[in-house]
Structure formats: C-alpha cells, structure tokens
Amino acid sequence: MRVFNSDNKFCAFLRGVNVKGTNMKMAEVCSVFVGAGMKDVSSVLASGNILFSSEKKVEEIKEILEKSMSEHFSYEAFLFVKSQKEIETIFAENPFETDPRYHVYSFVGVDGIEKILLLEFEKSGKASGEEAQLIGRNFYWRVPKGNTLDSEFGNILGRKNLKNSFTSRNINTFEKVLKKI
Missing domain, CATH: 3.30.70.1280 (SP0830-like domains)
Known part of the structure; x- marks a missing residue:
C-alpha cells in the first residue's frame, strides 16, 4: 500500500x-x-x-x-x-496586509518568470496603491479592486510572449487550496 x-x-x-x-x-x-x-x-x-x-x-x-x-x-x-x-510558502510569505479595497495575486510559472514580472511591473504605470513585491521566488501583486484587467500591468500579463509562462491566482485561492489539500 x-x-x-x-x-x-x-x-x-x-x-x-x-x-x-x-x-x-x-x-x-x-x-x-x-x-x-x-x-x-x-x-x-x-x-x-x-x-x-x-x-x-x-x-x-x-x-x-x-x-x-x-x-x-x-x-x-x-x-x-x-x-x-x-503552496504553504506562497501563502505564508504574502507581504500584503488584508485590505478590502485590494486584490492580492501570486503567480506560479516557469523558473525565472517572477523576475520578468517584477521588471515589467516596475516599467508599467501604476494605479494609486498598486504594488508588487518579489519574495524569494514568488511574485505578489496588489491592485485596487476593479482595476485588475484595466491596469497597465494587467494588460502586460495578457501578452502572447508571456502567456505560456505563468498563471496567477488570488491569494484567497491559495488559502482555499491549503484548507483542502
């Protein structure tokens, strides 16, 4: 067995x-x-x-x-x-406090994608309160609710040259995964 x-x-x-x-x-x-x-x-x-x-x-x-x-x-x-x-590490290392005005996302993908995402974020225009941090090998993005798809960085995420390299999930999804795993 x-x-x-x-x-x-x-x-x-x-x-x-x-x-x-x-x-x-x-x-x-x-x-x-x-x-x-x-x-x-x-x-x-x-x-x-x-x-x-x-x-x-x-x-x-x-x-x-x-x-x-x-x-x-x-x-x-x-x-x-x-x-x-x-997954436990992704959830535990989230650098952002819970705030009902924001979504927090973490990204999973190919090795090194987290550094590319950070560079792209740093080059993009940002909404008020929009932030990103790289903690270890995990990239986290905080964006005001309602701005996820309209933000400059959100549009970058849809580029064809990046699409097969990562996927993102709201930090709440990682919590739900951990509760069920």
Whole structure:
C-alpha cells in the first residue's frame, strides 16, 4: 500500500481555464487526472486548481498531465504543479496586509518568470496603491479592486510572449487550496 504524505501532495494550476472559450467542467478535468495515474484527485473552485497525490517527480507529472489534458480537451494545455510545501510558502510569505479595497495575486510559472514580472511591473504605470513585491521566488501583486484587467500591468500579463509562462491566482485561492489539500 502506498502512503502519501505532504511531500507527494500537489496542486496543478491550469492556465486559461474557463476564460476566452476554453470551458471545462472540473469533474471532467479530475477524471483526466485520474486517467493519467494521479491519486486523491479533487478540484478547488472552477478556475483550474486540481489537488492530487503522486509519487512521480514534478517534471514528469507536468509532462503527463499537459499531454493528457491536451489530448482530452483538444487544446494546448499549460499547467504549473506546486507541492503542498510550495503552496504553504506562497501563502505564508504574502507581504500584503488584508485590505478590502485590494486584490492580492501570486503567480506560479516557469523558473525565472517572477523576475520578468517584477521588471515589467516596475516599467508599467501604476494605479494609486498598486504594488508588487518579489519574495524569494514568488511574485505578489496588489491592485485596487476593479482595476485588475484595466491596469497597465494587467494588460502586460495578457501578452502572447508571456502567456505560456505563468498563471496567477488570488491569494484567497491559495488559502482555499491549503484548507483542502
């Protein structure tokens, strides 16, 4: 019998799910993960956050899941796999205080994307109170509510040359993932 501990509990953060015509039912996504050999599969919210256990290495998991998702849903899947410990770190190191006037996002993606995001943020125009910080390898962005998609940095995030390199989640999503993982 396999024993799963926090070292083999993961969340896959899917990019571009249920936006711009890529619609997926999370139950169907979970079934694809099970078919790809993942265990203890469940979803958090409808934005493509899939919890699972596996004894495989992250690089292998990513490759298997992207291939399975691409084949099943007939689209080019991009996802980023984080361990339970990495998710705990993302949530714990959030540098911004809770403030009902702001959204706080953290980003997961390819190695080094956090530095690119910080450079792009520093070059962009900012709304009052809009801030970003790089803590370790994690990039955090605080933006006034209602300005996320209209902000200059928000528009940069949609660039084609960046789209396959990261995905973002509200810090509250990371908290919900941790409660369920």
